[in-house]
Amino acid sequence: MSKKYPFKTIEQKWQNYWETNKTFRVVEDPAIPREKRAYVLDMFPYPSAAGLHVGHPEGYTATDIYSRFLRMNGYAVLHPMGFDSFGLPAENYALKTGTHPRTTTEENIDRFRVQIKSLGFSYDWDREVSTHDPDYYRWTQWIFLQLYKRGLAYMEEVPVWYCPEMGTVLANEEVLTTPEGPRSERGNYPVERRPLRQWMLRITEYADRLLEGLETLDWPESIKAMQRNWIGRSEGANVRFTLEDSTEVLEVFTTRPDTLFGATYMVVSPEHPVVKEITRPAQAAEVQQYIDASRLKSDLERTDLAKEKTGVFTGAYAINPVNDERIPVWIGDYVLMSYGTGAIMAVPGHDERDREFAETFGLPIIQVVANPDVESWEEVPAGGRGATIAEAAFTGNGIACNSGEFSGQDTEAVKQSIITWLEQKERGTRAVNYKLRDWIFSRQRYWGEPIPLVHCGDEIVPVPEDQLPLTLPEVESYKPAGTGESPLAKVDEWVACGCPDGSDRPGRRETNTMPQWAGSCWYYLRYIDPHNTAKIADREKLDYWLPVDLYVGGAEHAVLHLLYARFWHKVLFDVGVVSQDEPFQRLVNQGMILGSDGMRMSKSRGNVVNxxxxxxxxxxxxxxxxxxxxxxxxxxxxxxxxxxxxxxxxxxxxxxxxxxxxxxxxxxxxxxxxxxxxxxxxxxxxxxxxxxxxxxxxxxxxxxxxxxxxxxxxxxxxxxxxxxxxxxxxxxxxxxxxxxxxxxxxxxxxxxxxxxTTDDQLTIVVQINGKVRAEFQADRDSDRDVLETQARSLEKIQSYLAGADVKRTIVVPNRLVNFVIG
RNA sequence: GCCGGAGUGGUGGAAUUGGUAGACACAGGGGACUUAAAAUCCCCCGGCCCGAAAAGGCUGUACGGGUUCAAGUCCCGUCUCCGGUACCA
Incomplete structure (x- = not known):
């Protein structure tokens, strides 16, 4: 095909022109009113060795067109670009070749920059940032210290995904479930859960604010829904069950306190600490066997194999606080230690999982909620066991039955009154639970921001802010220490340091680094004042541009990046850095560009477009x-x-x-x-x-x-x-x-x-019984009767109307005339 | 299973929010130009029926119902596909 027009010359010429003239540089001009300022943001790329993908220019072109359009309409537009340049691939490459990740990364950035510039985007390149740049990560570390000072960063031993092959902990999102079991996303190495001491960020403390904040945002409903699900707030009660012949109390969380009378047994997670205490000698062997088996299972494929309920009786009994019934305590791996209290009250009449378990083990099922769509139910005498309901558990709302004084009320009312009753008797409390867990923030890697803390004896002392950035030392090998520690742990002269509190105590630097999310949590703030050496960014400049008016990127960041960034932004709001508590006002997810075969582009399919x-x-x-x-x-x-x-x-x-x-x-x-x-x-x-x-x-x-x-x-x-x-x-x-x-x-x-922009003459359609039979031209905004007369005068229409009974005539001005005939 | 989104020509997709279904483009077909081809320009292009043609008729927006003068658009039910999530008590 012809390539007559000299696009190569032209594109080069104008890219040079824009660059030399800094055509798209933007400054904070107070004369420009607030409503004429716009912050248009792209999700910045990780500079991979593969270079730019055709998916990148999609979102980038969209924001570029939008930015250029706004500029032409008199807006001051902040439209920056940068690089998310810490990350595992460069480090893996270093492990293989010995090339410093900085070298690889900066070469890749240079290539990306050339590629991005070749598309003629109107970025203000004076504001470019890279997260691996010490001038940048100085402030990432600064934010971490603010989190630490507010008690939002803490160390805890948690079960984490550990990859023996790579000698490092991986984030949940870096682990994939495969038919062979959990594997690392990169390298496909087997990974396993290990309890290790990790830095955690208390994102759960912000759960409610992260949830509520969604209401105010102009985001796709699907993304908001995903975040709501991820946070997973549920309301209910914590209920305490006393244990027979024991001082232990077993606390459960339930969203259905109204079904307490139907709790016929309890189940605790195999990892639950109470298991040791309550298991009776007669059951000890069997229990131990089950715990061992389930530990193995969780290392394999707990989710997929877990279709059939398994469990084992502990020999112990608990007392149902509402009716003092004696109910057995079981162990079952369908109860997760990581949610709620790791123990449940089982209501097989009204919960499908409990029902399945009860049927497997022949445990009693009692109906305590009547389905309002079914007329009657079986009232079981007090203490009556074995009365079962229908074919399946009824999980909907209805009318309480078999529930003592609470029978006859509807579900919502019973929930409230039982909670009140429990609180009065001090057998339980109203409670809210979240699926959201605290954020495992440490990585045993080299190529990330060092966590700026020093261990002085048992005390942890932050590196003073004026000593930031705490830069990465050069290392001889990028191999992890093999002890579950990062390669930094091997750099003695870096690790050993004086305690920053001024005392003579020796200090040892924290050797964990931050995850890749850290740098991308706040880059949109640094664009606003990228060269500021005294502050993260000038307050007036932040106020000038924030919040981001339009944020475009792929839906793959729906939860993690967007949730983490919102969390940090809220913390920075509390710290007083920014003036509003949501960073991204409007979010749009670009769709994926698929290969010409309609499949996801991938090297293996050979459908990648460069x-x-x-x-x-x-x-x-x-x-x-x-x-x-x-x-x-x-x-x-x-x-x-x-x-x-x-x-x-x-x-x-x-x-x-x-x-x-x-x-x-x-x-x-x-x-x-x-x-x-x-x-x-x-x-x-x-x-x-x-x-x-x-x-x-x-x-x-x-x-x-x-x-x-x-x-x-x-x-x-x-x-x-x-x-x-x-x-x-x-x-x-x-x-x-x-x-x-x-x-x-x-x-x-x-x-x-x-x-x-309007036509004086319009085509008017004439319908007979809703079917188009003719059309004619008419003046715009002609009167109804004019249109009707014109329509009737058409020869073709006359033949339809001849001898017919016109029951009704509908005239829609500027559009149509419809004759309804008998 | 649950949550979110989508099903329109051979293809990608339009359709003022209830008012001419298929804009625009790709592919295909025909013509002009050319020694020829490419490029370019112009025309045609959902299916079926009738017709030499022009015209005309029927049908058609995943499927089945419904509301309405009028449904791709609204309501009820079903199916399929994509994305997310999964024993969350």
Whole structure:
């Protein structure tokens, strides 16, 4: 296909122009009113060795078009880019080759920067940040110290995923469940759970605020739902069961205190500490065997194998606090130690899992809630056992039965009254539980931010803020220490240091480093004041730009990154760094770009498209335009090279129009109308990020321009301004060639004339019983009876109406006339 | 299982929120230009029926019902696909 238009030269020329002139540099100008400022943010990339993927330019083009559009509309736009440059791949590479991760990372960053710049994005490159830069991570460490000082960072022994092969702890999200059991995401090595002392961040303390904050955000409902699920708040009660012949009390959390009368047994998790205390000698062997088996199982595939309920009786009995019934205590691995209290009251009548367990082991099932959709239920006499209900557990709300004084009330009421009753008797309390766990924050790796703490004897002393950054020492080997400690632990001269509190005590540096999430938790703040050496960022500047008005990125960060960043932002709000407690006002997830086979792009499928090749062959403008034309931004869509060629063809057509001589005369009214419709539609669609339909409108205009022999200046000039945010290079070049002062990037968005966006003549459809039978032209806003008369006068309609009984006539002005006939 | 989203031509997708279904593009077909090809320009393009053609008719937005003068759009039920999550008490 032809590549007539010299995109290579043009794109290079204008990229140089923008760079030399710092066209997109932005400063905090107080004269610009608040409502004319916008912070448009991309999720910054991890600079992988593979280079840019075609998925990156999708979101980046979207925000670029939006930013350019806003600028042309008089906005000050903060639109920065940077690199999430700490991370495991560079360190793994170092392990293999001995190359310093910094070297690899910085080479990759250089390559990424070139690739990103080749697409002509309007970033303010003066604000670029990289998370591995000591000037940057100095402030990551500073934030950690604020967390530490507020008691939000603590050390605890927790079971963590440990990879013996790599000698390091992995985050939950770095572990995949495979048919062979849990494996590391990178390298596919087996991993296992080990209890290790780790740094934890108390994100659970912010659970409610993280939940409530979602209400105020303009985010996709699906992402909010995922975060709500992740936080997993549930309300209920903690209920204390006394144990027979024991001083121990078994506490459970339940969301259904109203079913307490139906609790016929209890189950504790195999890891529960009370197991040791309560197991009777007769059951000891069996219990121990079960615990051992379940430990193995959890190391393998607990979730998948766990379809059938297993368990074992401890020999112990508990007393149901509401009716003093004696109920057996079992152990079962369907009860998780990590949720609630690690023990449950089992209500097999009204919980599917408990029901399944009870049926497996022949435990009694009592109905205590009547399904209101079924008329009757069996009232069991007090103390009656063995009365079962229907085929399955009824888990809905209904009317309490078999519940002593509480019978007859509805579920919600019983919940409240039983909680009150429990509280009065001091047998339980109202309680809220979360699925959300505290955040395991330490990694036994080299290539991350050192945690700025020093162990002085038993005391932990923070590195004073004015001594930050605490930089990474050079190491001889990137291999983990093999002791569950990071490679830093082997660097004696770095680890050994004086205690920073000024005493003579010897100190040992914390050798754990932070996870990759740390740097990306707050990068959007540093863009605001990237070179500040005294503060994380100047307060006035933060107030100038925050919150982020539009944040675009992939849905894969729906929970972790976006939750962690919100958490840190709220802490920084509490610390007084920022003035609002949510960082990202509006969030949009771009859809995935799939291979041309409709499958996820991957090397193994051989369907990967390299943006460099596309830019080389068709140009950045074609790539940008194609990625926006493929379909709605938020939707996943397959790549099509012929589709891309179509976009290139369109730009070629635009270019050839530009080779015509400009004519200053008055353009035909039809063309002017199309122009003004185009200005309006492209403006509206760009504002809504509906780029695909904006582009088709521009195509309509270009198609019409081709029907004329002359190119009218009055059409061409505004068209170039409309085109500019989408394909800025060709627009700049044509703008300059048309004799206007560059750059078009700084031109004003054209204003459309409302009157020219509407047609005076409209096609009115005539329907008979809702079926289109004819159509005619009518003046805009014609009266109803005028339309009806015109419709009736049509020959074809007359033949339909002849002899028919018109029961009703519906006239929709500017649209249709519908005759309902008998 | 649960939560979220989506099913429209050969393909990617439009459709002013109830008012001409298929804009725009890709692929395909035809024509013009050319010695020829490429490129370019113009035209056609959901299916079926009738017709030489023009016209016309029927049908059609996953499937089955419903509301309405009118349904891709609203309601009820079913199926399929994608994303997330999974014994969370």
């Amino acid at each position: 943006p460099d090749d596309v830019v080389a062959e068709y140009g950045a403008d074609s790539l940008r335009l194609y990625e926006m034309f493929m379909g709605p931004l938020r939707q996943s869509k397959p790549w099509s090279t012929s589709g891309l060629m179509g976009m290139h063809r369109f730009l070629d057509r635009v270019w050839r129009l530009g080779e015509r001589e400009l004519f200053d005369g008055e353009p035909p009214i039809a063309l002017k109308k199309t122009l003004h419709k185009t200005i309006r539609k492209v403006g509206d669609d760009t504002r809504n990020l509906d780029f695909n339909t904006a582009i088709s409108q521009m195509m309509i205009l270009v198609n019409e321009l081709y029907k004329e022999d002359t190119l009218y200046r009055g059409i061409w000039e505004p068209f170039l301004r409309v085109l500019a945010p989408y394909t800025p290079h060709i627009a700049e070049e044509l703008w300059e060639r048309a004799g206007y002062e560059a750059p078009v990037s700084c031109a004003e968005w054209p204003i459309y004339d409302e009157a020219l």
